Amino acid sequence: MNILENIKKRFIRLSRGQRKVAQFVIDNPTLVANHIASEVGQLIGVSESTVIRFCYAMELNGYNELQEEIKKELVQDGNTESGSEVIPKKIDNTINELMNRDVTNILNTLELIDPHLFAKTTKCLHESEFVYILGFRQSAPSATYMTSILKNYRKHVKQIQHDMEDIVQQLSNIDSKSLLIIIGVDHLFEDVLTVAKLAKNKNAKVVSITNSTLSSLRDYSNALFAIHQHKQNSLETNVSLFSLINAMIEGMIAQNRRQYNDFQKTNEQIESSFTY
Structure with a gap:
């Protein structure tokens, strides 16, 4: 199936703005082939972001x-005439496409989030006495990021390292006052499931962030959030993941903003007392 036929097939599933782009592409393929996204958007009367999101759709x-x-x-049809003078490409359009792709992935992730579960999660993050964060292998950097940000606002935050001794030690400390946040947006290994199961058995709250709504972690989680992936690109996944982490932390802070701001100021005063 060629691109124009594919557009016609998917037309009904597009948003109103994307349909304008689709109709323009069908009617003016030569013009689209020779002009950049921002110029096509101006001709249609939509934003450049809408044009690029149409492409992702x-x-x-x-x-x-x-x-x-x-x-x-056009080459196959023997139609290579430009139909109009080609406008020189003034800027590299790569950054626009990449950043609009990130925006699209974040919006698609937002559609997967249950607002009720998100509210319960941020409240639990606020009320739990201890917070443990687990992320192994490719998910480890995200776990480290979340741990470091949380430590700026509250105490009793611990990242579980991928070391058997550390795993055993932290699991022995987890109890009903604890919240375990599992970040598993790569291949899910058995050791992650084992930690989730043991934490659940100790009556801890478990929140999982994965790359699939069908993850096996669902059986052991009080809440599960899935990150949208476009063609399984790990870099794009990280953008949506970090955005979700930031939203969770902001939701926690909103529970008692003064408390968290005071904690942050105290930390800053302590750090400023030391000479590095």
Whole structure:
């Protein structure tokens, strides 16, 4: 199926703005092949972001891929006339495509989040006496990030390291006053499931952030949040993941902003007393 046929097939599932882009592409393929996304958006009367999000809705990697597919079709049809003078590309459009892709992934992740579960999670993050954060292998940097930010606002925050001795020690401390946050957006290993199961057996609250709503962690989690992935790209996953982590922490702070601001100021005063 060529690109124009694919657009027609998916037309009904597009948003109103994306339908405008779709109709313009169908009617003016030569023009789209020879003009950058911002210029096409101006001609249609929509934002450049809408043009690029249309490309993602078509499961393309961006506007450049849309142009390549259209050019292939024009060559096959023997229609290579530009239809109008080509406007020089003034700027590199890569950064626009990449950052709009990030925005799209964050918005798609937002659609997967249950507001009620999110509210319960931020409240639990506020009320739990101890917070443990687990993220092994590719998820470890995200776990480290969340741990470091939380430590700026509250005490009793611990990252569980991928070391058997540390895992055993931390699991022995976990109890009903504890919250375990599991970040597992890569391949889910058996050791992560084991930790989740043991924590659940000790009546701890368990919140999981994964790359699938069907993750096995669901059986041991009080709340599970899935990160949207576009063509399983790990870099794109991290953007949505960090955004969700920030939202959770902001939700926690909103429970008692003065308390967390005072804790942060105290930390800053202590740190400023030392000479490095």
